[in-house]
Structures are given as C-alpha cells and as structure tokens.
Amino acid sequence: MTTAITRDEVAHLARLARLDLPDDELSHYAEQLTVIIDAVATVSEVAADDVPATSHPVPMTNVFRPDAAGPCLDRDVVLSQAPAAEDGRFRVPRILDEDPA
Amino acid sequence: MSRDIMRESAIGLIEEMASGNLSSVEITQAHLDRIAEVDGEIHAFLHVDGEAALATAADADAARAAGEDLPLLAGVPIAVKDVMAMTGVPTTVGSKILENWRPPYDATIVERLRAARMPILGKTNMDEFAMGSSTEHSAFGPTRNPWDTDRIPGGSGGGSAAALAAFEAPLAIGTDTGGSIRQPAAVTGTVGVKPTYGAVSRYGLVALASSLDQAGPCARTVLGAAMLHQAIAGHDPRDSTSLTTPVPDVVGAARRGDVRGLRIGLVTELGGDGYQPGVEQRFTEAVELLAELGAEIVEVSCPHFRYALGAYYLILPSEASSNLAKFDGMRYGLRVGDDGDNGVEQVMAQTRAAGFGDEVKRRIMLGTYALSSGYYDAFYGQAQKVRTLIQRDFDAAFADCDVLVSPTCPTTAFPLGEKVDDPLAMYLNDIATIPVNLAGNAAMSLPVGLAPEDGLPVGLQIMAPHHQDDRLYLVGAALEGALEDKWGHRLIEQVGSDERGDR
Numbered sequence: 001m002t003t004a005i006t007r008d009e010v011a012h013l014a015r016l017a018r019l020d021l022p023d024d025e026l027s028h029y030a031e032q033l034t035v036i037i038d039a040v041a042t043v044s045e046v047a048a049d050d051v052p053a054t055s056h057p058v059p060m061t062n063v064f065r066p067d068a069a070g071p072c073l074d075r076d077v078v079l080s081q082a083p084a085a086e087d088g089r090f091r092v093p094r095i096l097d098e099d100p101a
Numbered sequence: 102m103s104r105d106i107m108r109e110s111a112i113g114l115i116e117e118m119a120s121g122n123l124s125s126v127e128i129t130q131a132h133l134d135r136i137a138e139v140d141g142e143i144h145a146f147l148h149v150d151g152e153a154a155l156a157t158a159a160d161a162d163a164a165r166a167a168g169e170d171l172p173l174l175a176g177v178p179i180a181v182k183d184v185m186a187m188t189g190v191p192t193t194v195g196s197k198i199l200e201n202w203r204p205p206y207d208a209t210i211v212e213r214l215r216a217a218r219m220p221i222l223g224k225t226n227m228d229e230f231a232m233g234s235s236t237e238h239s240a241f242g243p244t245r246n247p248w249d250t251d252r253i254p255g256g257s258g259g260g261s262a263a264a265l266a267a268f269e270a271p272l273a274i275g276t277d278t279g280g281s282i283r284q285p286a287a288v289t290g291t292v293g294v295k296p297t298y299g300a301v302s303r304y305g306l307v308a309l310a311s312s313l314d315q316a317g318p319c320a321r322t323v324l325g326a327a328m329l330h331q332a333i334a335g336h337d338p339r340d341s342t343s344l345t346t347p348v349p350d351v352v353g354a355a356r357r358g359d360v361r362g363l364r365i366g367l368v369t370e371l372g373g374d375g376y377q378p379g380v381e382q383r384f385t386e387a388v389e390l391l392a393e394l395g396a397e398i399v400e401v402s403c404p405h406f407r408y409a410l411g412a413y414y415l416i417l418p419s420e421a422s423s424n425l426a427k428f429d430g431m432r433y434g435l436r437v438g439d440d441g442d443n444g445v446e447q448v449m450a451q452t453r454a455a456g457f458g459d460e461v462k463r464r465i466m467l468g469t470y471a472l473s474s475g476y477y478d479a480f481y482g483q484a485q486k487v488r489t490l491i492q493r494d495f496d497a498a499f500a501d502c503d504v505l506v507s508p509t510c511p512t513t514a515f516p517l518g519e520k521v522d523d524p525l526a527m528y529l530n531d532i533a534t535i536p537v538n539l540a541g542n543a544a545m546s547l548p549v550g551l552a553p554e555d556g557l558p559v560g561l562q563i564m565a566p567h568h569q570d571d572r573l574y575l576v577g578a579a580l581e582g583a584l585e586d587k588w589g590h591r592l593i594e595q596v597g598s599d600e601r602g603d604r
Contacts, residue, residue, distance in 0.1 A: 005470070013466040014472075017422060018429070019457070020450035032463060035525055037470070040411040043483045046490065053485035055314050056342070056494060057298045057541020058567060063341040077205045083436030092431050093445045 003041060005033045106131040107268040108594070111177050111325035114271060118165065118176050125158035125176030126164075129220045132178050136222065136269045144244045144266035145254075145378030147183050148190050149223035154178060157220040164218070173352075174332055175218035180270035181295035182261050183224035184231055185316075186305040187211045194307045195229040195239040195257075198428050198435045209337045210274060210316055217332045222270055223259030229458045230425065231281055231309045233257050234530040237521045245517070246289060247596050248557055252514040255285030255530075259388045261319045262289040266596055272329050273319040278309050279413055280510075280534025282317050283546035287509035287560025289491075290548040290592050292326045292577070293319045297567050299344040302332075302337035310420035313341075313413075313538045321593050323577040324546060327355035330570070349571035358578030359573025361395035365576070366502030370406040371533045371562075376513045379552025384557040385506045387549040388584050391506075391576070401502060403494035408487045409536045414528060415471045415484035416539070422468030425461070428453065463524060484593020492540045499566045502574050505534050509546040535560060542566055545573040547581055548592045558592065 010030045014021045021029070075088060084091040106128055109117065118121040134152045138145055161176035181187065184194050186204035193199045207215070214221060228238035236244040236259035246254040247267040254263040261273035262285030275282035277295035286293030294317045301316045308314060318329035334348040367388065372381060392398050430436035430452030431445075438451035457465070471480040498505055510530055520526045537544040546560040561580070565572040585591055 009470075010466065013469045013473075014462075015450075015534070017465045017469045018426075018446070018453050019462055019465065020447070021320040021462070029463065029466065032524055033467060033470070036414065036463070036467060036528075039525055039528075040414045040480070040484075042416065043408050043411040043487050044479055046405065046408055046487055048483065048486035048490065051486040051489050053482060055485060056345065056490040057492075057539070058342070059563045060342065065338050073205045078432075081202055081205065081433045083430055083434070084439065090432055093439050093443055093448045095445045097444070 003034070003037050005030050005037060103604070105306055107135050108487055109271065110322045111174065111271050111320060111328055114177050115173065124163045125220065126155060128176065129154050129158040129178045129222070129466060130172060132222055132270060139267050140269060142245060142250060142261050143247060143267045144242060145225055145267060146180070146223045147193060147195070147226050147241055147260070150190050150221070154220035154222050155187055157215075157218065161218045161220070172217045172332065173328055176220070177272060178220045178270055179214060180222050180225050180261055180264045180273040181211065181214070182227055182258050182273070182275050184227060184276050184307050185211055185274065186307070187221070187224070192224065193241070194231070195227045195241065196456065196458070196461070197240045198375070198452070200435065202434055206305065209302035209339060211305065212334050213333050214274070225258070225264055225273060225412045228257035229461050230307070230421070231257040231276060231278055232396060232421070232460045232464055233397040234280070234284055234527050235517070235520065236260060237517065238458055240458055243517055243549070246514045248290065248514065252557070253288065255288040255514065257281040258285045258319065259445070259452055262291050262293065265289065265291045265319060265321050266593065272325055273323065274333070275319045276306060276314060276315060276316045277538065278313045279417065279538050280531040281542060282319060283534050283560070283562060284510050284530055286319060286485060286546040288514040289556060290558030290596065291319060291321055292323055292545065292547045293317065294326050294330060294545045294570070295537060295543065296330060296334060296570050297344065297543045299342050300334045300348065300543070300570060302340040302343050304337055304339040308424045310417040311424060312420060313417060315538070321591070323574055323581045324352070326545070327351040327574045344568070346568055349569065351571050351574045353573035354571035355578045357575060358582050360391055360576050360579045363396045363503045363576065364501065365391055365396045365398050365506040366401035366498050367398060368406065368498070368505050368507050369400055369402045370404070371507035371584060375511050375532070376508060377552060377554070379554045380508050380510070380512060380559050383552060384561055385549040387580060387584070388506065389562050391580060394579055394583055399502060401498045401505065403491070403498055403536070405490040405494050406536050409491055409539055410528060410532055412484040412487040412491070413531075413535045413539060414467070415480050416488065417470030418464040419471045419481050420468070422465045422472065425465055428456065460524070468533055483516070488539045491536050495540045495542060495566070504562040504572050506563050507564070511563040513552045513555055513557035537564055543570040543573055545577050547577050549559050549580070549584060550592065551595070
C-alpha cells in the first residue's frame with residue numbers, strides 16, 4: 001500500500017509543527033516521508049479490531065505524592081538560561097496582531 | 102602504568118583502590134589523559150570536566166583514607182550521555198537548539214552518581230535528541246568506532262559506547278528508547294543494559310518518547326554493568342512512572358553467572374533474512390555454548406515482532422513531536438528571528454527550523470502526520486494495538502522460557518556515511534531491539550565475538566520479563582565467562598589489533 005505524501009502536505013505538517021522550512025526542502029522531505037509511511041503502514045495488515053490499545057508498558061494508576069510545598073528553581077539561575085530576559089521575567093516576541101500560523 | 106589502569110574493569114579498579122595500590126585521583130587523571138590523547142579522533146565526548154571529576158576523586162580518596170564506609174563504585178570514573186540534565190556543564194542532547202544550555206538542576210541519575218561518589222568525566226556524544234543509530238545525527242559531528250574509525254559506533258548512545266571501547270571511561274550511562282544502549286554496545290564490543298521500563302528514573306532526562314525511554318548502564322563487563330545498574334536504579338518519587346518494586350539483585354546474579362536448568366528461547370523472527378552471516382555464526386556459536394553450560398535451548402515464535410518496527414516508528418515520532426514542542430525558543434535554548442518585528446509564531450518556527458537537524462524534523466513531521474485527524478486510528482491507534490500484541494507474544498514466550506535471545510543487531514558496524522541519507526535503512530538497525538522497548542521488559546547486549554568477514558564485534562541480546570532484570574546478568578555473566586575462557590582474554594582487548602579476524 002502506498003500513501004504518497006505531497007509537497008503541500010509537508011508544508012502543512014511543517015506549519016502545524018512550527019518548522020519554517022525553505023521551499024526547496026519540501027520535496028525532499030515529501031519523498032522521505034512517503035517511503036517511511038509506506039513502511040510503517042504495515043501495522044494496518046494486523047487484524048486487531050478486538051485488541052485493546054497499549055499506551056504505557058507498565059500500567060500504573062493513581063500515582064500520588066504528598067501535596068506539600070518544596071523549593072523551586074532559583075529565578076535568576078533560570079533566567080540566565082533564557083534567550084532574553086527583562087525585569088526578572090522572560091522577554092518574548094509579541095503574541096498579538098499576527099497572521100494565523 | 103596508565104595503560105593498565107585504562108584497561109581495568111570497574112571491579113578491578115575497585116580492588117586496586119581498596120588495596121591502596123591506586124587512588125581515585127590517579128585513576129581519574131589517567132582517564133582524563135587518555136581522553137586528551139584519543140578523543141580528538143574518537144569524539145566520544147561533547148564536554149569534559151576534568152576539574153570537577155578530580156575534585157570528586159579527591160573527596161572519595163579522602164573519605165577512604167578516613168575509613169568511611171563508601172558506596173561500591175566510589176572513586177570509579179564515569180561518562181554520562183549528554184541527554185541528562187547536570188549542573189556545572191552544558192547539556193546539549195546533541196542539538197544546536199540547546200547548544201549552550203546549562204541546566205539549573207541534576208537529573209536523578211546524576212544525583213545518584215554523585216551520591217555514589219563517582220567522578221563524572223564529562224558528557225558523551227549522541228544522535229540529536231537520541232534519534233538515530235550511528236551518532237551521525239549529532240549536531241556536533243559523529244563519534245568514531247574505536248574498532249575501525251571509519252565506521253559508526255552505533256547510536257544514539259555511540260559516545261558512551263565508544264568511550265568504553267576506547268578506554269576513555271570504565272563505565273558510562275546511556276538511554277535506550279529503541280536500542281540506543283544495546284546497539285552501540287553490540288557494534289563496539291561492550292556491554293549495555295536496558296532495564297525494565299521504570300526501573301531507572303527518567304527525571305531530568307530530556308524526553309524523546311516517554312513511554313519508551315529508559316536509562317541504563319554501559320560497561321566493558323557484565324559485572325560492571327550490574328554494579329552501575331544497582332547504583333542508579335530504584336524508586337524516584339519525581340518520576341510518576343518509576344517502579345516501586347525493589348531492584349532485583351543484579352550484582353549477585355552477575356557474580357553467580359549460571360544457566361544450568363534455564364530454558365532459553367531463540368526467537369525465530371529475529372534472524373534469517375537481512376542478518377549478516379558472521380553475526381548469525383557468532384550468535385549460533387554462543388547459543389551452543391549456552392547449551393554446553395547446561396541451558397535448555399528451545400525455539401519460540403513471536404509472530405507480531407515483524408510489525409514492531411512499524412509500530413515503533415509511529416509511536417515514537419508521535420510522542421516525540423509532542424515532547425519536542427517545548428523547544429520553542431521562549432524560556433531556554435536557541436532563539437532565532439527575534440527582530441522586534443516578527444511575532445512569536447514566526448520566531449518559534451524560525452528557531453525550530455534553525456535549531457533542529459534533518460532527522461529531528463523528519464520525525465516531528467511524521468509524528469504530526471500520525472496524530473492528524475483522519476490518520477490517527479489507522480496509524481497511531483493501530484500501532485498501540487500492535488504494541489499489545491507484541492506484549493502478548495512476549496508473555497507467551499516467557500510462559501515457556503526464562504529468557505529469550507537473539508542477535509542484538511542484524512549487522513556489524515557499518516561505514517560512516519553509508520545510511521545517513523536513507524532513513525529507513527538506518528531504522529532497520531533497531532529491528533531486534535525495538536520489541537523490548539514496546540513491551541517495556543528488560544534486555545542486555547554483550548559481545549560474543551568478531552564476525553569472520555570483517556573482524557568487527559557481534560552482540561548477543563538477552564531478553565527477560567518485566568522486573569526480572571537479574572536474569573540478564575545471570576545468563577550474561579555465565580556466557581561472558583565461558584567465552585573469555587575459550588578466548589583466553591576479553592574481546593575488548595582486541596580493539597585496535599590487526600589480528601582480530603579469528604575470534
């Protein structure tokens with residue numbers, strides 16, 4: 001079974017994943033993703049309608065810890081690793097007035 | 102003198118320190134010297150911190166001199182894969198996006214290594230975000246295989262494995278999401294263990310695929326791996342998936358090494374087509390040796406293993422695409438395009454495009470695709486069902502056998518560059534290691550000889566049920582001992598030798 005991924009689909013995926021890919025790379029990724037998806041699509045050959053899904057290899061339920069206050073990371077240490085900081089906070093680019101991604 | 106220190110196993114170093122023949126400072130300095138001598142070529146390390154390592158060593162020596170009761174591995178140096186958060190040095194995960202990141206905290210594993218008073222030599226190279234089987238996807242250049250520097254050391258933990266094989270460190274930490282401890286161990290002639298999922302805390306590990314990731318020990322001997330396993334395993338309240346069951350007596354099992362009366366299953370599906378003749382030959386000889394040692398060998402079928410690669414390359418990218426969303430250039434790491442004009446979405450997209458390498462982008466897009474509405478049931482949902490079927494295959498096999506065995510990888514180390522532009526060919530390296538990650542049970546790779554056709558190491562994989570990690574060491578130590586008796590030395594002694602074709 002072949003599910004070809006088109007260049008436009010790659011562009012869409014890149015947009016969803018917040019990856020600003022140059023146009024000349026889209027076709028290359030489209031070819032590679034087509035090959036990979038063709039290979040992984042073999043999972044669809046398995047008759048598994050009545051098989052439950054596994055999301056976790058060692059299931060655990062209700063893992064609790066005491067709801068107690070503890071020390072947190074030092075603000076200045078954390079901000080020293082930020083790409084930009086101002087007045088003791090992260091400085092980020094504007095979040096309003098832009099085209100939908 | 103320093104050459105002898107380098108070639109000692111972890112237990113040998115412990116004995117030398119206990120008897121007062123060597124100090125931890127001498128041992129640590131010898132390894133730092135060795136790194137300075139060979140790492141320009143091998144490139145196992147991304148960062149070396151000699152000063153901190155020597156300080157820890159001096160403390161351990163002083164404590165020993167004062168008669169303190171020390172942890173087993175106190176004073177034994179170690180290398181840590183650069184996927185663990187650690188204060189004092191950068192943590193890059195092999196990526197440009199975290200090139201200069203200095204974590205404000207220690208991963209639980211690092212905390213335990215510090216508590217064990219082990220000098221940490223530095224951080225080892227890896228495929229970016231642990232995505233790869235060759236370290237060629239590291240943003241900082243590949244690591245070379247000490248057996249043949251034109252070949253890959255495996256991946257993603259090729260740096261940790263190469264550091265061991267090049268005698269730059271006696272022990273190392275790796276992580277294994279689909280084989281990233283075991284496959285590098287196999288192609289470098291070293292020992293690597295993926296413990297049961299949850300046995301070793303994931304706190305402070307930069308996550309690739311959270312339901313598959315598991316850290317574990319890398320060593321040159323089975324006993325070395327066991328001692329490190331014991332030092333890092335155990336419940337951690339900061340990881341909600343951390344097991345609460347006691348750590349099995351892996352060191353006791355490694356010291357005992359016995360396969361008499363055990364039933365060992367050969368997995369039919371993990372062999373044959375695509376497996377190199379020399380790999381199959383050494384594997385078969387090792388299995389014959391296990392039979393001679395008193396194990397009963399049976400053949401078992403795990404019919405759904407052939408779908409494991411497909412399920413893995415749907416589940417892993419899906420989880421990774423979500424885990425890697427946090428690298429958005431806002432709170433840490435790289436930021437690109439913040440010119441005062443661009444909005445946050447553009448800055449994120451430019452940062453991620455500049456900071457991630459090709460393989461990471463491919464897998465993020467693959468995961469985004471597999472999770473898209475319209476494809477979710479056919480891909481991600483179906484992969485999760487296959488995961489159940491693979492677990493059932495293991496359950497059935499372990500109802501009949503104590504452990505299962507297979508070659509760790511289909512081939513020996515391949516030349517650098519051979520598969521870097523062919524993602525699917527690269528993925529096939531992990532065909533025998535992936536089922537264990539999907540099911541969450543434990544597995545080890547240990548060296549069983551050199552393939553006659555190329556003189557490169559071959560690994561044998563032992564797989565055990567959940568929580569029975571000690572069985573890996575029981576079987577691994579027995580086989581290792583019998584092989585070394587046969588050879589008259591350790592396989593790793595042949596690194597760099599011109600006469601390696603006859604093992």
